[in-house]
Amino acid sequence: MSELVTAAQMRAIEQAAISSGKVTGLALMERAGQGVVQAICETWPELTIGAHGAVVLCGPGNNGGDGYVVARLLAARGWSVAVFAYGDPARLPPDARANYERWCRVGGCAPLTALDDSTFSDAAVTVDALFGTGLTRPLPSEVLNALMFASTRPNAAAPQRPPIVAVDIASGVDADSGRVIGGDEQGDELPYWPALTVTFGAAKVGHMLLPHAGDTRHKLVVAPIGVEDDIARAYLTWNVVEHLDLAAVRHIDLLGRPDISLQALELAKDVASHKFGHGHAVILSGPAGRTGAARLAARAALRVGAGLVTVAAPRDAMAENAAQLTAIMLREAEGAAALADLLRDKRLNAICLGPGLGQARARDLVPVALDATRDRDVSGVVLDADALSAFADDPVDLFTMLHDGCVLTPHAGEFARLFPDLSARLNAPAMTGPAYSKVDAARDAAERAGCTVLLKGSDTVIADETGDAAINAACYDRAAPWLATAGSGDVLAGLVTGLLARGYAPVTAAETAAWLHTEAALSFGPGLIAEDLPEELPKVFRALGV
Ligand SMILES: NC(=O)C1=CN([C@@H]2O[C@H](COP(=O)(O)OP(=O)(O)OC[C@H]3O[C@@H](n4cnc5c(N)ncnc54)[C@H](O)[C@@H]3O)[C@@H](O)[C@H]2O)[C@@H](O)CC1
Ligand SMILES: Nc1ncnc2c1ncn2[C@@H]1O[C@H](COP(=O)(O)OP(=O)(O)O)[C@@H](O)[C@H]1O
Ligand SMILES: [K+]
Incomplete structure (x- = not known):
């Protein structure tokens, strides 16, 4: 059995690890980005040879921060990387901002509205780092449109869009329930189906519930970021609990x-x-x-x-x-x-x-x-x-x-x-x-x-x-x-x-x-x-x- 975590539990575990001095937020973000790149290489081994193209979509929070790390690490492998951002990068939280600035020394960053068909012509993957565990409201229409555009072939004669890699979770999906925020009674349709989701430390509860878990072609990878020991029932220990609403401390196991x-x-x-x-x-x-x-x-x-x-x-x-x-x-x-x-x-x-x-x-x-x-x-x-x-x-x-x-x-x-x-x-x-x-x-x-x-x-x-x-x-x-x-x-x-x-x-x-x-x-x-x-x-x- 392994423990599944909610977004609040994961935040508390990360905060406890950071405040104990064991690790910095920047180091966690770097490991998250490394985990995504490693999972891409393991899923598509052909991409480990030669240089390829990637489109990276970055959001306004730490999920976006992970995206800037992925962009930099892929560029360091010789890939040509096009980054598109939602929101004002000047208002990113500190660790994400630091990674945005590092990325700006490597390549450019266009607004999400600048995506067009030519963006995807040489891309081997699209990386969705728009929203992660911080999602609380329906996706802004600009983001929803961009995700639908990135995942939908414009016409039968056009090439398929590249597969999408979701950083932590597909943007628009609630990490605690697997449900689409702003979905409807017709059945919570995801904005797109990721080919690969790379999450960090532990799977979130929502990864294992429908509709998120409902596509058999979808691969889920849990990348270690150094807080795994803390996750094994650790949110019962004092340093984690002080970051957590006690009412939320109830276990959810994944049978394995x-x-x-x-x-x-x-x-x-x-x-x-x-x-x-x-x-x-x-x-x-x-x-x-x-x-x-x-x-x-x-x-x-x-x-x-x-x-x-x-x-x-x-x-x-x-x-x-x-x-x-x-x-x-x-x-x-x-x-x-x-x-x-x-x-x-x-x-x-x-x-x-x-x-x-x-x-x-x-x-x-x-x-x-x-x-x-x-x-x-x-x-x-x-x-x-x-x-x-x-x-x-x-x-x-x-x-x-x-x-x-x-x-x-x-x-x-x-x-x-x-x-x-x-x-x-x-x-x-x-x-x-x-x-x-x-x-x-x-x-x-x-x-x-x-x-x-x-x-x-x-x-x-x-x-x-x-x-x-x-x-x-x-x-x-x-x-x-x-x-x-x-x-x-x-x-x-x-x-x-x-x-x-x-x-x-x-x-x-x-x-x-x-x-x-x-x-x-x-x-x-x-x-x-x-x-x-x-x-x-x-x-x-x-x-x-x-
Ligand atoms: N906390 C940490 O130390 C780590 C976090 N990591 C990444 O950070 C993510 C969580 O980051 P954040 O908490 O910054 O949240 P997100 O980046 O998921 O979302 C950003 C912010 O957007 C706002 N928001 C929520 N829903 C919105 C909506 N529909 N429209 C517009 N704005 C909306 C919220 O204020 C939210 O905090 C994780 O999913 C993971 O990818 C990783 O870097 C690993 C380390
Ligand atoms: N697509 C599916 N994937 C995995 N398990 C499934 C799927 N559909 C149904 N099941 C499982 O099969 C069983 C069906 O039970 P139920 O709906 O009561 O059917 P019946 O009344 O015909 O026996 C349940 O255990 C359910 O969890
Ligand atoms: K995401």
């Missing part, structure tokens, strides 16, 4: 291989244990003709290591399930009384309701499952799909029944049914930064529900009542678009249930399941359907060293 690998130890089965040592998961099935979703979830729960898995089905669905289940057990549970009876067996320690369940059955059974598990030491409940939508008319009714062993796994539509106000806030155009983000929405939902919430998407966010959150980013080199297939959410619900049965804490079960789900999709590759996901887990486990 090293940390999940540590959990491989937990995923492994103990040599001395028998099946009852790994828990018993129950998946509630829907009526005849709608049983597939429950079996997908059950298969995932078994593959992820639950010792036993039982599908509990209504009478009319028994034959259909029996015809298709082997290692997974089958019990009849027609209605509320039958489920209450089944759950008297305390060995059943994780329950999944939702996939294919039907809303009427969900309304009957969810209260029973929550009641039966509330005061048990070890018991988890996963509510997905119909078990969430069934409470759209009265979400508070559901929230009063939930307990801290619960995990809700809504997609955006189900989330909107249970948390209409949070969904509306998330989907309203963002006019100021930091904008309300998917992380904020998941956190607020978890607090309101009093349990873990996993809000799905290629930028899945997991949050619990503590306010800490994690993102499973299926983007950049982990893009897994084949997960957008019927039933993959049912598999995810089963993975969470299986891990709960194995004794994982709800938030850890949700995080691990989301990560494994993406890894299974990546391991299988194109052509993936939901049935493939559980079957791919053994390969993922072997690769993890489980």
